[in-house]
Amino acid sequence: MALFPLLSRGSRCPSDLARRFFEDDDFGGSFLDGELFDPPFYHQRYYIQPRHHRQSSGGVCPARQQGTSVACTPDKFAIRVDTRHFTPEEISVKTQDNSVVIHGKHEEKSDDRGCYVKREFTRRYVLPEDVDPETVKCHLQPNGMLALEAPRKNAPKEA
Numbered sequence: 001m002a003l004f005p006l007l008s009r010g011s012r013c014p015s016d017l018a019r020r021f022f023e024d025d026d027f028g029g030s031f032l033d034g035e036l037f038d039p040p041f042y043h044q045r046y047y048i049q050p051r052h053h054r055q056s057s058g059g060v061c062p063a064r065q066q067g068t069s070v071a072c073t074p075d076k077f078a079i080r081v082d083t084r085h086f087t088p089e090e091i092s093v094k095t096q097d098n099s100v101v102i103h104g105k106h107e108e109k110s111d112d113r114g115c116y117v118k119r120e121f122t123r124r125y126v127l128p129e130d131v132d133p134e135t136v137k138c139h140l141q142p143n144g145m146l147a148l149e150a151p152r153k154n155a156p157k158e159a
Helices: 004-008 014-023 039-046
Strands: 068-072 076-082 091-096 099-109 116-126 137-140 145-151
Touching: 076 099, 091 145, 099 145
Parallel strands: none
Antiparallel strands: 068 076, 076 145, 091 099, 099 116, 137 145
């Protein structure tokens, strides 16, 4: 077995790879060819990651930080979700109780090669207590980001 593939790629332990596969906002698009079935994957328990490949100090992998963001400022609550793999008709946004539920479902069938692609996700975000669910507004940006905003009830008054 060659040692170079183990040292050259920044792959993680098997549980991190599975987490990336099932929870990735890119729906598996961030995987490299051979990353799932490459034989060195099974021998990674003997591999020590270089310091620059480890997770960030916040405990979140840098790849996981891109796709979704939540901002809670004194004047508003905002959510951004990467939905570039979905058309506007395939995305639904609902408010239930004190939360926002975003659901996307995409199915693609191809007869020439027999390929079938299905992408589906559901995200639920609990709103802060001082945000009225009726005031949540959303819009789809041209780059595929779904932006949701809601003003806070106790927002500071501008002078």
